[in-house]
Amino acid sequence: MRTWGNCATLADMAKPHIPLARKIAVAVAVTLAVGVLLTATAIFLLQQSPRLNNRTISERLFSIDSDGGDIDLTTIRNFEWRHGLNPEARDGLRLTMDQWPDWKYLISIEASDDGTAKGAFHAVAYDGKGPVYEKDFLLEQYEARIFFDSFDQQIDGYWGSTTQCTDGIGFEFERWSGKAVSSGHGNAACQHHYAELMSLVAETLFVQLNDVPFDWRSWFLAKRYLEFHGYDS
Secondary structure: OHHHHHHHHHHHHHOOHHHHHHHHHHHHHHHHHHHHHHHHHHHHHHHHOOHHHHOOEOOOOOOOOOOOOOOOHHHHHHHHHHOOOOOOOOOOEEEEEEEOOOEEEEEEEEEOOOOOEEEEEEEEEOOOOOOOEEEEEEEOHHHHHHHHHHHHHHHOOOOOOOOOOOOOEEEEEEEEEOOEEEEEEEEOOOOHHHHHHHHHHHHHHOOOOOOOOOOOOHHHHHHHHHHHHOOOO
16 A cells, blocks of 8 residues: 555655656747747748848939949939930830840930920940940830830839849849839849849830941840840849
């Protein structure tokens, strides 16, 4: 009888420890789950962070004495002044393209009250040597409408690409509407979004570009290459 009593007493003494063990197990499981979740989140954010660099944003891109690019706002405005353009005040667009190692381009376009648009482009060899080429152009109403509508649809809500590359074709733009501005910058050599925008520029200006000293047809090639190889995300 004393043995039974001792056994019962030991069993009773062990019972309070069972809930404690369960609590410890649950706590460990929750900690591991939280750790896995945080690790997965960190990996996802790291993979997606490049999108922050090339998505469409609602702020200026070009600035005076900018260290981030080869063409600053003063240079752009001087070019626009020479051609009587003011895209900031007239619902226009300014963009630059750096086509390494060949050419650098600057294009500004403004909307007119009658639905047409006028603009100008500037081209110089990538190394800065040689003459500068500039030319004015006009877009008819249907050309201007299709171009601006297509450009706006393409950039609206674009949240960026995870694909990155260094060499290629840098593409930067500011699109003005009233006092609002949308901007973005990326690489048309590996990001389909910017290859699409560059192709749109070529499709719109191909008549005006027929006598230029550079091979503007290459502006189509990046889009075709990416479509063939599916290289973007």
